[in-house]
Amino acid sequence: MNAPSAKHRRSLTHVGGEAETAGNREVATALAFALDVEPSTSVVARARGGEQAKTDDDPDRAHVHGFHSYPARMHPTTAARLVAAISNAGSTVLDPFCGSGTVLVEAMLAGRSALGTDLNPIAILLAQLKTTPCDASARESLVARARAVGAFANSRRERKAGATRRYSPEDVALFDPHVLLELDSLRVGIGSHPGVGDETPKHALELVLSSILVKVSRRMSDTSTATTPRRIAAGFPTNLFVRKAEELARRMGDFAALLAHQSRKNTTAVAALDDAGRLRTIGASTVDAIVTSPPYVANYDYLEHHSLRMRWLALDTRDLVAREIGARRRYAKMDAGTAEVAWKRELSAALRAMSRVCRPGARVALLVADSAVGGQALRADSILSTIAPEAGFAVLARASQRRPVFHGPSARAFERAPRSEHAIALVKRA
Numbered sequence: 001m002n003a004p005s006a007k008h009r010r011s012l013t014h015v016g017g018e019a020e021t022a023g024n025r026e027v028a029t030a031l032a033f034a035l036d037v038e039p040s041t042s043v044v045a046r047a048r049g050g051e052q053a054k055t056d057d058d059p060d061r062a063h064v065h066g067f068h069s070y071p072a073r074m075h076p077t078t079a080a081r082l083v084a085a086i087s088n089a090g091s092t093v094l095d096p097f098c099g100s101g102t103v104l105v106e107a108m109l110a111g112r113s114a115l116g117t118d119l120n121p122i123a124i125l126l127a128q129l130k131t132t133p134c135d136a137s138a139r140e141s142l143v144a145r146a147r148a149v150g151a152f153a154n155s156r157r158e159r160k161a162g163a164t165r166r167y168s169p170e171d172v173a174l175f176d177p178h179v180l181l182e183l184d185s186l187r188v189g190i191g192s193h194p195g196v197g198d199e200t201p202k203h204a205l206e207l208v209l210s211s212i213l214v215k216v217s218r219r220m221s222d223t224s225t226a227t228t229p230r231r232i233a234a235g236f237p238t239n240l241f242v243r244k245a246e247e248l249a250r251r252m253g254d255f256a257a258l259l260a261h262q263s264r265k266n267t268t269a270v271a272a273l274d275d276a277g278r279l280r281t282i283g284a285s286t287v288d289a290i291v292t293s294p295p296y297v298a299n300y301d302y303l304e305h306h307s308l309r310m311r312w313l314a315l316d317t318r319d320l321v322a323r324e325i326g327a328r329r330r331y332a333k334m335d336a337g338t339a340e341v342a343w344k345r346e347l348s349a350a351l352r353a354m355s356r357v358c359r360p361g362a363r364v365a366l367l368v369a370d371s372a373v374g375g376q377a378l379r380a381d382s383i384l385s386t387i388a389p390e391a392g393f394a395v396l397a398r399a400s401q402r403r404p405v406f407h408g409p410s411a412r413a414f415e416r417a418p419r420s421e422h423a424i425a426l427v428k429r430a
Contacts, residue, residue, distance in 0.1 A: 023397030023425070027085065031365070031399035031423035034081035063105075063254040064130040067247070068211045070100040070123070071223050071305050074293050074367055078423075080106040082291045086363035086425060087112055091288035096276040096354060101127030101269075103291045108267040109258055112289075117274035117281060119323055120302050121315040122210065124273050129204055131269035133256055139249040142201050146245030149189035149205060153238045156185040164188050174217045174227070174308065182237040183209070183216070187312065208245045210309045212237065223305055275323050277349035282357040290354055293367035295326035297343045297378060304329065325350070336376035343378060344387055351391035355428060364393065364426040369403060372413035381422045393426035 019035055021028035037059075060066070065076050079102050087093050089111040095103040098116030100123055107114040108131060116127050134142075163184045171180060190205045216237045218227040259267065272281040276294070295302075303310075303320050310317050325346040331339050354364060368380035385395050400420040405411045 017401045019399045019401050020420075021397070021399045023395065025397075027397035027425050028399055030081070030085035031397055031425060034078045034085060034365075034423050035399055035401050035421070037075050037077045063258065064251050065102060065105065067130070067251050068100060068126055068207060069214070069222050070126065071302070072293075072296070072300055073099060074102050076102055076106055078367065079103045079291060080110065082365040082367070082423065083107050083110050083112060083289075086291065086365050087289035092286065094282065094287045094290045094354075094357065095292045096274075096279060096282075096290065096350065097292045097294050098127050098271055099123050099293075101130045101271060104131050104269045104271060105255070107291070108269055111267055113267060114269035115282060115287065116269065116271040117276060117279060118271070119273070119275055119320045120306065121273060121317065121320070122306050122309055122313065123302075124271050125203060125207060125313075125315075127269075127271035129207055130255070131271065133259060134249075134252040135256070136253070138201070139253055142204055143246055143249050145201050146205060146208065146242050149186060150238050150242040152189035152192070153182055153185035153241075154235065157182060157234065157238070161185070168311065170308075171311070174219060176218075176230075176232060178234055179216050179232050179237055182235075183213070183312075186238065186241055204248065205245065206313055208241060208248060210313060211244050212240050213308055213312060215240065217308070219308070223300070225304070273319070275319065277323070277325070277346065277353055279353040279357055284356050285359050287354075287357045288359060288362055290358065290362070290364040292365075294347060294350060295324075296369045296380075297326040297371045298328050298331035298339065298373050299326070299369075299371055301328040303327065331373055334373060336374035336378070339373035340378055340383070344383060347383065348387045348391060351388060351393065355392040358428040360428055360430040362428045363396065364428070366424045366426065367421070368424065369421040370414070370419045372405075372410035372419075375413055377413040377417070377419070381420075381424060384422075384424055388426050392429050394429060396425040396427045398425070399423045 019032040021032050059077050060073065060075050062076065083093055083103065083106055087107075091112055092115060093103070093107040093112045094115040094117075096117050098104055098118045099120070101116060104114040104116045104127055114131065118124055118127070161181075163181055165184070167180060167184070175183065186209055190202060190209065214222055216232055218230060220226045220228050274281045303317060303324060326343065331342070334342065358364070366384065368384065370380050371378045381398055381400060388395055400422045402418045403421045405414055405419050
């Protein structure tokens with residue numbers, strides 16, 4: 001492994017904006033290339049003060065990537081380029097903050113074995129679904145069962161059957177009464193079609209139901225708790241459920257076709273519920289490379305974002321409640337100094353766990369962004385450069401791009417120097 005070169009800075013002009021680089025020239029150029037992704041239509045629209053939905057033409061909706069929304073996903077193009085930059089074909093790539101499995105999918109497509117962990121149970125269900133090869137027979141079974149569940153729900157709607165259980169005040173407030181009744185019938189229908197010796201289709205249908213919940217609710221978006229009235233026709237939730245199951249089968253078929261190409265057919269992925277600060281499911285010195293994006297401190301609260309889905313899928317959130325790092329619900333109560341100390345502590349624990357599972361010489365690519373707490377900026381690249389050596393890593397290279405600040409009060413923290421997103425490469429010391 002080559003040692004980092006003397007620190008240097010230069011600018012590269014890309015579609016995604018100008019990138020400043022430092023460290024090993026070759027690696028820094030690869031990191032800048034990974035950030036060189038054209039913004040999706042929705043990001044551009046938001047920056048201009050409008051809204052525009054993503055379409056299947058967007059690369060981040062290709063095959064299984066586009067099945068289920070998940071806040072703050074790494075762009076698949078960035079994930080693929082980072083995997084290529086720091087790992088070799090046939091190696092084992094870990095994402096300890098795997099979310100819905102973007103890095104795992106791209107690692108498989110690149111001919112790597114993939115490992116993923118996350119504290120969010122819905123993330124692990126999604127990652128497992130997306131990375132499990134599904135043949136034509138299984139896809140046909142999935143669609144047939146979805147249609148049977150849809151017929152069951154339509155029959156109950158036509159008979160004006162009542163709810164099978166009492167729903168929480170949160171659900172009563174979020175859904176129109178007829179929508180809640182249809183969702184109830186879909187939930188019961190999924191449970192009453194258990195499959196023969198295989199729970200995978202049932203879990204897949206539960207995630208199909210999860211994928212439509214926000215769309216048929218009064219919530220304005222996945223990341224907002226604000227509500228707005230919606231006129232949803234009777235039968236629409238059920239029809240949407242069936243269409244989403246058909247879409248999932250198509251996307252899984254597209255992914256299977258890509259995996260079947262040459263050496264990709266034998267790649268595997270394992271996603272497990274685990275704490276990135278411990279990585280108890282990963283053996284020591286078993287990982288060749290890590291590509292991951294730790295939570296951007298104080299930006300998101302995955303417990304809040306997924307609370308609706310967690311309720312409907314009856315998932316255990318206790319570990320996520322106790323150990324979700326960087327969560328906005330906790331950092332919003334801190335001053336800047338306290339927040340920086342807490343974030344260094346949480347991120348250091350994750351880096352130490354990564355160091356334990358990495359082989360000597362393994363490379364790590366981290367996608368991180370600057371945040372603001374208490375009106376002061378927390379510079380992710382500076383924090384990482386301070387704590388990485390203590391965990392057994394050397395900083396190899398960095399590429400940084402400016403990012404907009406959508407949160408008004410946080411904008412003041414970046415008046416002197418802009419907010420940036422950073423791709424940072426580390427190497428495990430021998």
